[in-house]
Amino acid sequence: MNKKTKAIGVLCLGISMFGFAQEQNVDSTKVEQLDEVVITDSRFALKRENSGKTVIKISKQDIERNQGRTVSELINAQSGIEINGSRSNAGQNLGVYVRGGRNRQVLVLIDGIQVNDPSQINGEYDFRLLNLNQIESIEIIKGAAGTLYGSGAASAVVNITTKKAGNKEINAVFASSMGTNQSESDQNYNVADFNNNVAISGTLDKFTYRTAFSNQFSDGLSAAKSDANEKDVFSQYGVDVNLGYKFSNAFSLNVYGNYTDTNSDIDGFDSNFNLVDTADEFNNTQYRVGVSSKFKYRNGSVNFNAAYSEYEREFISNFPSLFKSKNYIVDVYNKYVFDKKFYTIVGLNAIENNATFAEEQEFTIVDPYANFVYVSDFGLNVNAGARLNNHSEYGSHVTYNLNPSYTIKSNEDSYTKLFGSFSTSFITPSLSQLFGNFGPNPDLEPEENRTIEAGAEFKLNTNFRISGLFFSREETNTVLWIDGGYQNAEDVLNARGVEIELNATPLENLSITANYAFTEYKESTARRIPKHKGNLQLGYNFSKTTFASLSYQYVHDRFENSFVPLLDSFSLVNLYASHTVLKNKMKLFAGIDNILNEDYEDVPGYVTKGRNVRLGFQLTL
Numbered sequence: 350m351n352k353k354t355k356a357i358g359v360l361c362l363g364i365s366m367f368g369f370a371q372e373q374n375v376d377s378t379k380v381e382q383l384d385e386v387v388i389t390d391s392r393f394a395l396k397r398e399n400s401g402k403t404v405i406k407i408s409k410q411d412i413e414r415n416q417g418r419t420v421s422e423l424i425n426a427q428s429g430i431e432i433n434g435s436r437s438n439a440g441q442n443l444g445v446y447v448r449g450g451r452n453r454q455v456l457v458l459i460d461g462i463q464v465n466d467p468s469q470i471n472g473e474y475d476f477r478l479l480n481l482n483q484i485e486s487i488e489i490i491k492g493a494a495g496t497l498y499g500s501g502a503a504s505a506v507v508n509i510t511t512k513k514a515g516n517k518e519i520n521a522v523f524a525s526s527m528g529t530n531q532s533e534s535d536q537n538y539n540v541a542d543f544n545n546n547v548a549i550s551g552t553l554d555k556f557t558y559r560t561a562f563s564n565q566f567s568d569g570l571s572a573a574k575s576d577a578n579e580k581d582v583f584s585q586y587g588v589d590v591n592l593g594y595k596f597s598n599a600f601s602l603n604v605y606g607n608y609t610d611t612n613s614d615i616d617g618f619d620s621n622f623n624l625v626d627t628a629d630e631f632n633n634t635q636y637r638v639g640v641s642s643k644f645k646y647r648n649g650s651v652n653f654n655a656a657y658s659e660y661e662r663e664f665i666s667n668f669p670s671l672f673k674s675k676n677y678i679v680d681v682y683n684k685y686v687f688d689k690k691f692y693t694i695v696g697l698n699a700i701e702n703n704a705t706f707a708e709e710q711e712f713t714i715v716d717p718y719a720n721f722v723y724v725s726d727f728g729l730n731v732n733a734g735a736r737l738n739n740h741s742e743y744g745s746h747v748t749y750n751l752n753p754s755y756t757i758k759s760n761e762d763s764y765t766k767l768f769g770s771f772s773t774s775f776i777t778p779s780l781s782q783l784f785g786n787f788g789p790n791p792d793l794e795p796e797e798n799r800t801i802e803a804g805a806e807f808k809l810n811t812n813f814r815i816s817g818l819f820f821s822r823e824e825t826n827t828v829l830w831i832d833g834g835y836q837n838a839e840d841v842l843n844a845r846g847v848e849i850e851l852n853a854t855p856l857e858n859l860s861i862t863a864n865y866a867f868t869e870y871k872e873s874t875a876r877r878i879p880k881h882k883g884n885l886q887l888g889y890n891f892s893k894t895t896f897a898s899l900s901y902q903y904v905h906d907r908f909e910n911s912f913v914p915l916l917d918s919f920s921l922v923n924l925y926a927s928h929t930v931l932k933n934k935m936k937l938f939a940g941i942d943n944i945l946n947e948d949y950e951d952v953p954g955y956v957t958k959g960r961n962v963r964l965g966f967q968l969t970l
Contacts, residue, residue, distance in 0.1 A: 440613025449844025526965025
């Protein structure tokens with residue numbers, strides 16, 4: 350059967366899945382379109398038309414329409430982002446590539462404050478520690494954002510907002526899904542993947558509370574290709590608690606805690622460095638507690654965020670290793686608005702990273718910063734700021750950004766926006782690269798990035814928006830593994846590319862989202878980064894209660910290394926459908942991923958997912 354015939358079969362299958370729409374009227378009610386606001390690029394809730402960036406916003410509705418997926422799978426469908434390993438066994442290591450950058454150049458925030466594991470080679474945060482059911486929304490800005498967020502914010506910032514307490518005294522949400530977990534060559538359709546989540550929350554006068562438990566268990570898929578009959582198990586469970594109190598209209602306080610435990614069967618290498626089935630394991634735990642408060646006054650507010658995190662990673666194999674780390678992060682800043690035109694932030698961000706290798710190592714960062722946004726009456730908008738990075742190993746360094754834009758309004762809901770930016774970032778080597786167990790180099794210099802971008806965005810009423818931009822990122826002192834140790838690259842690296850995004854509602858019930866990214870290095874071939882990548886999703890509301898979507902992803906061929914010079918391009922097609930019953934209290938959903946059962950390679954030597962099916966429900970009380 351050729352792929353064209355398969356595609357026709359898929360469409361027929363999709364139509365049959367929609368049959369449970371029951372007696373609902375196809376003419377669904379109109380959804381009120383509100384002005385979309387973005388936060389991450391300025392820390393103020395500004396209309397998108399006043400932002401000088403093309404901010405990617407993954408809404409609560411987007412997340413609810415991807416239940417059963419992981420955070421990395423959802424982010425991997427956004428423009429200009431490739432998360433290598435997200436299509437493999439659930440325990441597979443993840444490589445995050447944005448605009449030619451790698452893990453260390455992508456900064457993750459949870460509720461506005463940085464998270465990272467100091468013992469990781471690149472000091473990054475592991476997306477496998479997150480559960481999508483506990484997340485309210487995600488915003489992603491690409492390009493250097495070191496002024497507001499500090500070291501590591503070079504190619505992207507991923508700001509994750511967790512769910513908050515419900516408005517009633519007691520709110521309960523139960524969600525569960527199950528599905529297959531199989532490769533392209535082993536289509537046995539055994540149920541092997543389970544996700545369960547429960548959250549209880551409420552508001553009692555001035556007191557709010559939310560507690561949640563999540564669990565995932567996956568079996569049925571090997572990590573390595575060497576033994577298709579061998580199965581590597583992945584399990585995760587997490588507990589989240591958030592308590593808040595509103596002392597007055599001006600002052601509020603939240604305390605929170607999180608514990609996550611993941612356990613993965615992994616495969617290793619034999620004496621000839623061939624990837625084979627082994628009895629190796631990887632265990633990863635995270636403890637995190639924090640406090641956030643806000644004191645509001647006329648035209649402004651004082652905000653305080655602090656968090657303490659502990660991480661423990663253990664590799665159980667013939668060469669066992671244990672990594673422990675912790676960090677303290679404090680971010681305090683004052684926001685003030687002058688005459689609804691000047692939005693200003695002045696703040697102080699302090700971080701202490703600590704990790705244990707042969708002995709305990711640490712460094713501290715203390716950064717004062719300032720940023721302002723000007724929103725004029727005649728279309729000009731400017732976002733600019735500077736940050737003084739004070740590092741205990743490297744002294745002081747200044748980063749800055751300038752991001753002007755100009756908006757031409759044609760009516761209340763339509764505009765054309767032109768924008769550009771020039772920004773810098775400063776990325777210090779990780780504790781592992783400086784003092785770790787494998788090839789450390791305490792003489793490493795920090796990496797510096799400079800990003801230039803220019804683009805345009807056009808919005809027509811509430812049903813069409815398209816944006817496009819060109820970027821150029823210059824990277825110096827890149828930290829690389831060379832001849833058994835970490836060294837700074839002598840050459841300057843230049844990454845450049847084009848990104849295009851489209852959101853449209855051509856018919857009342859039909860939505861279209863699409864994106865395309867072109868990325869390349871000027872001097873060399875980008876490892877594991879596709880030069881071309883595109884995503885397309887068609888969504889249709891068959892009624893007030895029934896929704897379905899068909900999505901397509903294309904990934905161009907990628908360079909790996911001199912032994913595996915090229916990974917072939919591939920395409921994936923996914924189907925999703927949901928239907929609500931019991932007066933909208935229960936949602937039933939189903940999905941089929943990789944409908945055409947594409948045979949492809951994501952990470953050389955490791956298994957990738959073939960066609961898989963999942964079913965689930967969400968009950969809200």
